[in-house]
Amino acid sequence: MSITERRDGLLEAIAAHTPELGEPMRYFDYIYAVMGDSREENSYWAQQDYLLAATESVKVSEVETLINFAEDQGLLTSKSGNLALTFAGYAHLEVLRAASQDSHQAFVAMWFGAEVAEAYNQGIAPAVSDAGYKPMRIDRKRDFRCALTAVDGYSRLAG
Known part of the structure; x- marks a missing residue:
């Protein structure tokens, strides 16, 4: 501080x-x-x-x-x-x-692959909502573009 x-x-x-x-x-x-x-x-x-x-x-x-x-x-x-x-x-x-405006939005940082979709949809998102916040996934944000691409099993910046 x-x-x-x-x-x-x-x-x-x-x-x-x-x-x-x-x-x-x-x-x-x-x-x-x-x-x-x-x-x-x-x-x-x-x-x-x-x-x-x-x-x-x-x-x-x-x-x-x-x-x-x-x-x-x-x-x-x-x-x-x-x-x-x-x-x-x-x-x-x-x-x-x-x-310092109060925000009711919660940013969820996680991998957003298909293999974790159920965990997010059935667990994380409802829990965040129950706590009084609106979950926000960056991959569902309008105009979101991911600059990561999979190369040899690893995520790398595209370009």
């Missing part, structure tokens, strides 16, 4: 935890475990596991870096243990969401 995708994961996580516009997501820099007379740093934030997963981070310090990165870009604010999206952050998410 690229650094900008990780930043966007952070923004999505904050948006998911703050259903009201402008509502902050509470987090703590670190939570300390009291062990006898000493305090040991615990690797858990209040929302740490969720933020680590959303940003594919290994350490809390990576999430902190992404927070600083997004804050420097004006996409969020981080004050007193709270994360909140700015107008620019919400607008950025709207652009991302508009760009």
Whole structure:
């Protein structure tokens, strides 16, 4: 996942935890475990596991870096243990969401010889349809031309 995708994961996580516009997501820099007379740093934030997963981070310090990165870009604010999206952050998410249209088409990659037609027609296509998707075989797509040809038992590019 690229650094900008990780930043966007952070923004999505904050948006998911703050259903009201402008509502902050509470987090703590670190939570300390009291062990006898000493305090040991615990690797858990209040929302740490969720933020680590959303940003594919290994350490809390990576999430902190992404927070600083997004804050420097004006996409969020981080004050007193709270994360909140700015107008620019919400607008950025709207652009991302508009760009990633939901598709109900499933691309089936397989050999389309006669010997597997029954497997496709009786198994694969119905299963894809039952899952709520429309199976699409490239060999049945209009204007499809295969550039492969069989030579000595192997498929090779024609030409």
